[in-house]
Amino acid sequence: MPRLRISADDALMPGKSTAVRTTLMDLARDTGLSHMTVQRAIMGSTSVRPDTREIVLEAASRLSYRSNASARAMCNGRFNHIGLLTSINSERANLSGHLIQGIDEVLAEHD
Numbered sequence: 001m002p003r004l005r006i007s008a009d010d011a012l013m014p015g016k017s018t019a020v021r022t023t024l025m026d027l028a029r030d031t032g033l034s035h036m037t038v039q040r041a042i043m044g045s046t047s048v049r050p051d052t053r054e055i056v057l058e059a060a061s062r063l064s065y066r067s068n069a070s071a072r073a074m075c076n077g078r079f080n081h082i083g084l085l086t087s088i089n090s091e092r093a094n095l096s097g098h099l100i101q102g103i104d105e106v107l108a109e110h111d
Helices: 008-012 024-031 035-043 050-062 069-076 090-109
Strands: none
Touching (some): 035 050
């Protein structure tokens, strides 16, 4: 079950809480393995024994672990984001819409 973080603001709003994501460190504590072993198991490294990987994946499922795309992007330097500036000029709005749709289609092909 995900842990819950209660802030001072939440005390003012009873019943409101924010779920905290399960981290690799949480999985490491739960499994009794090092966080590096857990990370390698999650990433599918061949240096992790199959039975160890199974233990980590079972814990990840039980604790509702989801990898953090932002953290992964910061580590490997690949954010997989693009920026696009367009004019809000009404004459160009139709062109901007087609441009954005085309970019979206091409990106979807390479996802």
